[in-house]
Amino acid sequence: MKREQCEECGGKIVKKKVDFKLYGESLGAFSADVCSGCGEEVFDEKTADEIDDAAKKKGLWGLGANAKVVQVGSSIALVINKKIADFVGLKKGEEVHIHPENKKKVVIDIY
Numbered sequence: 001m002k003r004e005q006c007e008e009c010g011g012k013i014v015k016k017k018v019d020f021k022l023y024g025e026s027l028g029a030f031s032a033d034v035c036s037g038c039g040e041e042v043f044d045e046k047t048a049d050e051i052d053d054a055a056k057k058k059g060l061w062g063l064g065a066n067a068k069v070v071q072v073g074s075s076i077a078l079v080i081n082k083k084i085a086d087f088v089g090l091k092k093g094e095e096v097h098i099h100p101e102n103k104k105k106v107v108i109d110i111y
Ligand SMILES: [Zn+2]
Pocket: 006, 007, 008, 009, 010, 011, 035, 036, 037, 038, 039, 040
């Protein structure tokens, strides 16, 4: 089924190569249906598979993970898995800055 109009805003859909980023790393350019109104990008199933493959090749696949909060003395600590630590280049003993973005999100700044 070919989409010509955006379901969101009614804008015209055009085929475009768009640069796809995952965790801030470019995976390359992929063809997408892009709305000229709201800019929404939709990839077809085949392209979505290509994006998954590119993510796997770059070692970016499955970086998102659940983590367990553990007790350390009177504080609590979050265990960051090796994949994420390697990706961001974080090692034991390093200092990071941590702050809440809101009540649902905490940001860790790595220097
Ligand atoms: Zn739109």
